[in-house]
Each structure stands twice: as C-alpha cells, then as structure tokens.
Amino acid sequence: xxxxxxxxxxxxxxxxxxxxxxxxxVNLEIEKGEFICLLGPSGCGKSTLLNLIAGxxxxxxxxxxxxxxxxxxxxxxxxxxxxxxxxxxxxxxLRNVELGLEAKKIPKKERRRIAEEYIxxxxxxxxxxxxxxxxxxxxxxxxxxxRALAVDPEILLMDEPFGALDAMTRMSMQDEIERLWQExxxxxxxxxxxxxxxxxxxxRIVIMTPSPGRIKSIIKVPLGRKRDRTSADFLExxxxxxxxxxxxxxxxxxxxx
Amino acid sequence: xNLLKRAIKAVVSISVLxxxxxxxxxxxxxxxxxxxxxxxxxxxxxxxxxxxxxxSNLGVSIARFLTGYxxxxxxxxxxxxxxxxxxxxxxxxxxxxxxxxxxxxxxWFPFIVLWFGIGDxxxxxxxxxxxxxxxxxxTVSGVGNVDAIYMKVAxxxxxxxxxLLFKIILPSAFPLIANGLHxxxxxxxxxxxxxxxxxxxxxxxFMIIDARNSLRSDLVLAGIIIIxxxxxxxxxxxxxxxxxxxxxxxxxLEERI
Numbered sequence: 001x002x003x004x005x006x007x008x009x010x011x012x013x014x015x016x017x018x019x020x021x022x023x024x025x026v027n028l029e030i031e032k033g034e035f036i037c038l039l040g041p042s043g044c045g046k047s048t049l050l051n052l053i054a055g056x057x058x059x060x061x062x063x064x065x066x067x068x069x070x071x072x073x074x075x076x077x078x079x080x081x082x083x084x085x086x087x088x089x090x091x092x093x094l095r096n097v098e099l100g101l102e103a104k105k106i107p108k109k110e111r112r113r114i115a116e117e118y119i120x121x122x123x124x125x126x127x128x129x130x131x132x133x134x135x136x137x138x139x140x141x142x143x144x145x146x147r148a149l150a151v152d153p154e155i156l157l158m159d160e161p162f163g164a165l166d167a168m169t170r171m172s173m174q175d176e177i178e179r180l181w182q183e184x185x186x187x188x189x190x191x192x193x194x195x196x197x198x199x200x201x202x203x204r205i206v207i208m209t210p211s212p213g214r215i216k217s218i219i220k221v222p223l224g225r226k227r228d229r230t231s232a233d234f235l236e237x238x239x240x241x242x243x244x245x246x247x248x249x250x251x252x253x254x255x256x257x
Numbered sequence: 258x259n260l261l262k263r264a265i266k267a268v269v270s271i272s273v274l275x276x277x278x279x280x281x282x283x284x285x286x287x288x289x290x291x292x293x294x295x296x297x298x299x300x301x302x303x304x305x306x307x308x309x310x311x312x313s314n315l316g317v318s319i320a321r322f323l324t325g326y327x328x329x330x331x332x333x334x335x336x337x338x339x340x341x342x343x344x345x346x347x348x349x350x351x352x353x354x355x356x357x358x359x360x361x362x363x364x365w366f367p368f369i370v371l372w373f374g375i376g377d378x379x380x381x382x383x384x385x386x387x388x389x390x391x392x393x394x395x396t397v398s399g400v401g402n403v404d405a406i407y408m409k410v411a412x413x414x415x416x417x418x419x420x421l422l423f424k425i426i427l428p429s430a431f432p433l434i435a436n437g438l439h440x441x442x443x444x445x446x447x448x449x450x451x452x453x454x455x456x457x458x459x460x461x462x463f464m465i466i467d468a469r470n471s472l473r474s475d476l477v478l479a480g481i482i483i484i485x486x487x488x489x490x491x492x493x494x495x496x497x498x499x500x501x502x503x504x505x506x507x508x509x510l511e512e513r514i
Contacts, residue, residue, distance in 0.1 A: 054413070074412045074413045074415075075415070082406060088428070088429075089505065089506045090505060099410075099424075102424070
C-alpha cells in the first residue's frame with residue numbers, strides 16, 4: 001500500500017501527568033493517486049492525522065509509512081497547503097513559487113521557467129509580479145498551490161485549504177483542485193469540515209469523531225468526474241454522510257441502536 | 258485632500274505660536290537676551306545659512322550621525338539575529354541589557370572621553386549607544402516572533418540554515434526591525450546634539466554652545482529650531498520607508514497622529 005497508517009495514536013501530556021488523546025489507534029490505507037477527504041468536527045484529530053503524514057509530528061504509538069518507509073520528518077515529496085496560505089509577504093508571486101525550487105538548488109533560469117509554468121497552470125500569469133497582500137484569498141491559495149506543485153511532490157496534504165474563502169470562491173477552488181488532481185495525478189489528502197466539499201472531491205470520505213479522535217467509518221464515493229453538485233446521486237451520497245453524523249433521520253433501523 | 262488639510266493645520270498652529278511669541282516679546286516684560294523676538298531669530302537663522310556656518314556644522318553632524326547610527330544598525334541587527342535565535346544565550350544577556358538600557362548615553366561621557374579621546378569619536382559613540390538598544394531589542398523580538406507557519410513552510414520545502422536565516426527569519430522580522438530603526442533614529446538625533454554639546458568643537462550641538470558662549474540667545478534659538486526641523490524631516494523620511502515595508506509585508510497600518 002502506498003500510504004499506510006497502522007494503529008497510530010497521538011497523545012499529548014500536560015505537566016507530565018494529564019493526558020489527552022488527539023488520535024487513537026487509527027488504521028488507514030491509501031492508494032497512489034487517491035483523493036481522500038478527512039471529515040469531522042473540530043477535535044476529531046483530522047489535522048493531527050494530516051500532520052503525522054506530513055511529518056511535522058510523530059505518533060506516540062503505531063506508525064505512518066509512505067512507500068514502505070516510516071515518516072519521521074517533513075519532505076518536499078509531501079507538501080502541505082495551509083488554510084492561511086503560508087505565502088511569504090515579502091516575495092511576489094513568482095518568487096513565492098520559486099521558494100521550493102531554490103531549496104532544490106535548481107538554477108535560476110530553470111527555476112523561473114518552472115515557476116511561470118505553474119503560475120500559468122493556476123491561471124495567475126497576469127499577477128506574477130503582484131505581492132500576496134494585493135491578491136484575494138482565492139488567488140493567494142492558488143499561489144500556494146502553484147508553489148506546492150512546482151516541486152512536483154507525489155502527495156499533497158491540504159489542511160482546510162478553502163476554510164477562509166467565501167462559498168462562491170470555495171466552489172471554484174474545488175473545481176480547480178479537482179482539475180489539477182486529474183492533470184497532475186497527485187495523491188491528495190484533504191482535511192475539511194464541509195460535507196458537500198468531501199462529496200464533490202473525494203474518492204473516499206474518511207469520517208472521524210472526537211474524544212478520542214478516531215475513524216468512525218469510510219464512505220466510498222462511486223461518482224464519475226466531474227461531479228454535478230445538484231444531481232440526485234450526489235445528494236444521495238451527501239445524505240449518507242449527513243446520516244453518519246446524525247444530522248438526518250435515517251430510515252435504516254440499525255442506525256437507532 | 259487629507260494632506261492639504263494637515264498642511265493647513267500645521268501652518269495655522271505654527272503661525273499662532275509665532276504670533277503669541279511676538280505678543281509676549283511686545284509686552285516688553287522680558288529682556289531681549291532672555292527672549293529674542295521671532296524677527297531677530299529668523300535674521301540670525303538666515304545669517305547662519307548665508308555665511309555657511311550652518312552647512313559646515315550640519316555636514317559634520319550628519320557625518321557623525323550616519324557613522325554612529327549605521328554602526329548601531331549593523332551591530333544591533335547582527336547581534337539581535339544571533340541572540341534572538343539563541344533564546345538560551347539571550348536569557349543571560351537580557352538582564353544586562355535591561356540594566357544598561359535606561360542609562361542615558363551622556364552618563365557614559367567621562368568614560369567615553371577616557372577610552373575614545375576627543376574629536377568626532379565621543380559624539381559617534383554616544384549616537385551609537387542611543388541607537389543600539391532599540392535596534393537590538395526590536396531585532397531580538399522580531400526574530401523570536403517569526404510566524405510558525407513560515408517555519409513550517411520552510412521545513413516542508415527543505416530550507417535549512419543559513420538560507421533559513423536570510424530567506425525566512427530576517428525578512429519576516431523586518432517590520433519589527435524597521436520599527437526599531439525608526440525609534441533608534443529619533444533617539445540618536447536627540448543624543449547627537451547632546452553629544453556635540455559636551456564633547457565637540459563643531460556640529461549642530463557645538464553651534465548652540467558656541468552661540469551661548471558669545472551670549473547670542475537669538476542664535477541659540479535659531480539652532481534649536483533648525484535641529485527640530487531636521488529631526489522632523491528625518492523622522493518623516495524613515496516613517497515613509499517603514500510604512501512602505503509594512504504595506505508590502507501586509508501589516509495593517511494603524512492611524513498615527
């Protein structure tokens with residue numbers, strides 16, 4: 001399996017005594033090229049899980065493996081996209097996108113060419129000399145996407161990337177990320193608390209619940225691309241997710257246990 | 258429009274001040290040498306400008322000012338980067354700085370003369386001391402407050418020292434450093450004059466002492482006004498620079514009066 005998470009727990013200790021379990025014995029297998037959404041309310045450990053895969057954090061027990069190797073530190077093969085973009089305000093769009101390429105010691109000319117290619121890919125060519133503060137939230141997140149894709153990672157980790165955007169911009173960004181995913185064949189793990197977003201984007205929706213954070217269930221989304229947010233199939237799956245969280249009266253008896 | 262309004266207000270308030278000053282002089286209750294009239298002071302000022310004493314003294318002062326200030330910038334920023342980065346060492350240095358900082362640079366004057374002799378050096382050292390603390394402290398706090406997300410991004414893209422320092426830490430601390438440079442400039446200008454009054458045979462501060470020694474209170478006042486105007490101009494210049502940096506960095510500008 002490409003990414004395998006096995007019995008992974010993450011506990012935090014306060015004053016060496018009190019313990020909170022952010023993540024409890026999580027098992028998850030992800031195939032190469034899959035689009036996975038981690039869905040759940042705050043405190044369910046979805047961001048913790050994402051940080052473990054990114055290598056920003058380590059599990060207190062269990063393991064996270066990518067390509068058979070245990071994850072111990074961040075890598076430019078797994079780039080994280082943050083909710084507040086993480087762009088460097090003192091660099092213009094072009095230089096922001098070049099950031100990761102500089103660390104890879106790619107020569108200047110080549111760097112510029114790659115950066116321009118990815119800026120074009122996210123549709124910001126006419127803004128390449130602008131600074132982040134001059135761009136809207138959606139545009140800033142596109143820059144962050146271009147910067148991530150420019151170093152050609154195999155895995156994109158997205159931590160509520162569209163959480164700070166308005167509903168309209170959000171939908172166009174969802175279209176955008178789906179297009180980029182299909183074009184660039186990345187494995188994407190996407191954290192969100194927006195149910196419709198997961199149904200629109202995910203191959204599989206991993207539903208998580210809090211205290212302690214763990215996986216409740218996994219829902220496959222067997223819909224073709226590009227998905228129609230208003231189709232009956234779409235709404236049916238959305239309803240199933242709603243049911244999982246108890247937001248909708250279920251007709252299935254076993255739910256009333 | 259706003260600028261015009263402010264200019265008008267400035268002209269009005271200064272005119273009123275001059276009128277009040279003239280009225281007080283006209284009452285005849287103060288001796289001429291104790292309170293020279295505006296007209297006499299302006300004549301004195303234009304004489305200083307015409308015969309070149311102002312510009313030769315100004316040139317000397319500016320040279321000392323730049324030497325002391327730029328030296329403080331260099332030492333303050335480099336030391337600040339090192340100490341801000343190494344919290345452990347800083348916790349030992351900080352108490353010493355806190356004790357030395359409230360001491361007026363003038364208090365060091367006896368030692369400064371013993372250690373550095375006379376001539377340009379004492380004034381330069383006093384300016385250096387006056388500018389050094391604000392620059393050091395703002396750099397330390399700027400480096401200590403680098404947004405965690407920048408560090409995460411750098412970590413993710415594999416940016417290591419020394420690139421980390423120049424590409425992430427220093428630019429991210431820059432708005433705070435610019436603030437320190439602004440404070441230091443004001444403080445250095447105040448102590449430039451003080452320094453030249455106690456230890457120099459030329460410069461703006463000496464110009465005032467010289468006028469006092471020849472009992473020319475009109476020239477004393479003329480010197481004070483010139484120093485004030487120059488200080489204001491310097492402040493506006495660096496504030497322009499600071500605001501430009503802050504705008505670029507996306508720091509919101511608070512209204513200043």
